[in-house]
Amino acid sequence: MAGTINRDDIAAVRERAPIEEIIGQHVALKSAGVGTLKGLCPFHDERTPSFNVRPAAGRWHCFGCGEGGDVIEFVMRLDGLPFAEAVEYLAERAGVQLRYEAGGSAKREGTSGQRKRLLEAHRVAAAYFAEQLASPEARIGRDFLRERGFDRAAAEMFGVGYAPQGWSHLSDHLKSSGFTIDELRASGLVSEGAKGVYDRFRGRLVWPIRDVTGEVIGFGARRLHEDDQGPKYLNTPETALYKKAQVLYGLDLAKSAIRTERTAVVVEGYTDVMACHLAGITNAVATCGTAFGTDHVKVVRRLMGDTGGPQTKIGESGAKVVFTFDGDEAGQNAALKSFQLDQQFLAQTFVAVDPDGKDPCDLRQDGGDEAVRALLDRRVPLFEFVIRTSLSSHDLETAEGRVAALRAAAPVVGGIKDRALQPEYARRLAGWLGMDVDAVTRAVKDAGRARQGSSHEPPAATGAIPVDPAVASARPNPRDPVVRAEAMSLGVLLQSPREVASDPLGAQVIADLDAAAYTVPQYRAVYEAIQATGVPGSVGSDWANDVAEQAGPTLAVVVSELAVTPLPHDRPDALGHWGATVLARVLDLSITRRIGDLRGRMQRAGAGTEEGQAAFAEIIRLETARRSLREP
Missing domain, CATH: 3.90.580.10 (Zinc finger, CHC2-type domain)
Structure with a gap:
């Protein structure tokens, strides 16, 4: 571990x-x-x-x-x-x-170093494969790409390469680059037989598979030669770097568009990703040798920001996921499996299937970039596709077939995220089945209740921060001068703690200031976090981050906002005293409020009473303290 x-x-x-x-x-x-x-x-x-x-x-x-x-x-x-x-x-x-x-x-020493070595081995291998694509032997690979509409520039863009035939070309190259046999075994770039290790990829077109940061962590290889008895596509095995259930091909290229557009397009193959990106659909990714699963959902959601707030309902996050599948039975099965993951998204999910069963690569070959974009424009909600697919497997000409189809489709309609759409799709389902609308609506409602009873609440959005109601409800008004003063004082403490603490006035105010001086609940909590973190005059270089950690996830964003808000001061030599006067303003306001409270208490207690005299004495002490703050 x-x-x-x-x-x-x-x-x-x-x-x-x-x-x-x-x-x-x-x-x-x-x-x-x-x-x-x-x-x-x-x-x-x-x-x-x-x-x-x-x-x-x-x-x-x-x-x-x-x-x-x-x-x-x-x-x-x-x-x-x-x-x-x-x-x-x-x-x-x-x-x-x-x-x-x-x-x-x-932790056992060497793990971090091993990761660096494995990443370096993959970088060397990717460069080697890319170089080999220009060799005479690789003509079959270049022809494969050209026939599918990919030129040299496209191959370079995606890092496509060629693994030469033979048993040890890559292995020999890596060993000559200083990698050991044990490192080759751990990398997944070689296989091992009775006579030792040999290249895993041989005589194949090779795509580098990168993680989200752009590091090569594995490869996918396509069979080219007729005498190759291996699978059509061969991927890197599970390694310390490569976990196929968590990897999406093209994610390093697509992450910016996914994040900006809050939309991910999931296709089925490497050439489909290439076709989409070249057609301008730069948010396309594909799984690598496995079906789209739960871990892939987590990756996509993090990039899209598919989390929402505490009150965000399923289907209302504004994010979208579009799946493309072949129109054959395998594609339909893939769509059905994806629908099982649907509730793990807050995003709306869609499916785009070409009526002729063509994938994005085929469409681009036949109709150019516009044909690929048109496929995405024809997308339909995933649940609608699943409904129609479930109906197609039943004989709707018989009463028994229609009843069976209703039983299969009702749970799908009952599980639609947008509850406002359920009645409309119940009516559509009745029309597709040729059945009474009320009967279908009852079946849908019953299926929906059964679904809720079995699954309870839909899963919460990963990454959503639990918010303390007392803190969340106190929304500071930026136009309020008191709010501005409190925010600026915290900015001073987070951004220039040493300078303020070294000023005589600043040191005095820091000693006297307490959390009660802050009227905004968030700011009071941030000041408490500052107090718990340490003394501003002796802070470390990671001061603001330490405060954010002490404040906790709910208030970390508030700390960040205060820590980066520009201070209206441009004289470094006078920053300490200026910051001290900002803090003094907050303490002055706090003392003024306390004096007002004490005067009310003294009036209620009556002149000459012990409580009234105590309040008067405290007023005198506070007035003295306030004058000392205001003196130049």
């Missing part, structure tokens, strides 16, 4: 993976004031930049869509990676050696 990553190593990754460089590879960032960068948000479509990065704080936040976090969370959201994989990806780039912990025992 790998265990959890050492916390100090995670902090080292944040520190040594510059957030502005990582984000800058995906977002064009421009200066937006002292210490702040701004660009177009990669997580939603916008024309005016609202995506802010604060390198000194190590945080980013989009004021348009509300997303925010640290460099690790940026990679998680951008590439759809789990936390540990995002850390490992950044650690490799930053040169941080990770340590793993599980129950107090460290």
Whole structure:
């Protein structure tokens, strides 16, 4: 078991993976004031930049869509990676050696290094295959591509290569590059027989399969020669890098379009992905040697942002998934299996099937790019396709056949995500069956109740953050001067803690300020997180991220927003005192409110009473404290 990553190593990754460089590879960032960068948000479509990065704080936040976090969370959201994989990806780039912990025992040494070696072996193999495609022997592969409408530029775009015939061409090349036999075995690039290892892919056209970050983790190979007794398509076996149930071919090329358009197109083969992308459908992906399954759903959902909010209903997230299948029986079976996964999406699901049974590659050959785009335009809701498919397997000319068809189709209609559509499709089903509408509607309702009884609530959206109602309900009004003052003071503490703490006024205010000074519930909770994290004057380089972790997932986005909001101050030499006056303003407002409360208490208690005298004494103390804040 790998265990959890050492916390100090995670902090080292944040520190040594510059957030502005990582984000800058995906977002064009421009200066937006002292210490702040701004660009177009990669997580939603916008024309005016609202995506802010604060390198000194190590945080980013989009004021348009509300997303925010640290460099690790940026990679998680951008590439759809789990936390540990995002850390490992950044650690490799930053040169941080990770340590793993599980129950107090460290992870076996060498695992991280082995991953790097396997990735390097795949990079070398991909380059070798691509080079071999130009060889005389590979003419059969070039002909295969040309006959399907793919020229040299298309082959280069997708990294298509050729594995030469013979037993050890790739193995010899990798060994000459410094890789050991054990590394070759672990990579899945070789097979092993009685006489030792030999190339797994031989005499085949080869597609590199990349993970979401663009690293080659495996290959898919197509049979070309008649004497090849192997399967038509041969993939890399399960390895430490390659998990076919989690891999989608073309995801590295499609992730940007999937994220921007919030739509994923799932096709059946490598050439179908190529045809779609070349036709302008750049959000197309395909499974690799296995059916579309639960793990694929998770990958697609993360990229589309198919999570919604706490109140988002199934089918209302705005995301879409379009499946394309052949029109044959295998394609229908694939559609039926995909429908079983339908409830795991908040997205609306569709299916696009050519009436002549052609796949996207065939359509592009015969009708060009427009034919591929037309296929997607003809998509129909997945449930409608499944209904019609279930009806086609019954003899609707007989009463028995119609009843059997109703029993098969009613649960499909009863399971439609958009409840407003159910009555309409119940009427359509009655028409297709030639049965009474009321009878079909009753059958649909009964099937729907049975479905709810067996499955209870639909699965919650993965990635949805549980929100504390008390915090979520207190929506700060940005026009309120008190709200602005509280927000700016927290921005000062998150962005310039050392400078403020080194100023005499700042040190005084920090000592006297408490969470009760904040009237906005979110801001009060953030200040409590600041207090729990440490003393602003002695913070580490990962201060803002430490505060966000202390605040918890509900408030992490609020911390990000405060940590990247530009401060209206452009004199670094006077930043500390200016920040101190901002904090003093919050403390002054708090003292003023407390004095008002005490005056009311003194009036209610009456003059000369012990309670009234105590309130008066406290008022005098607070007035003195307030004057000291206001003195220049």
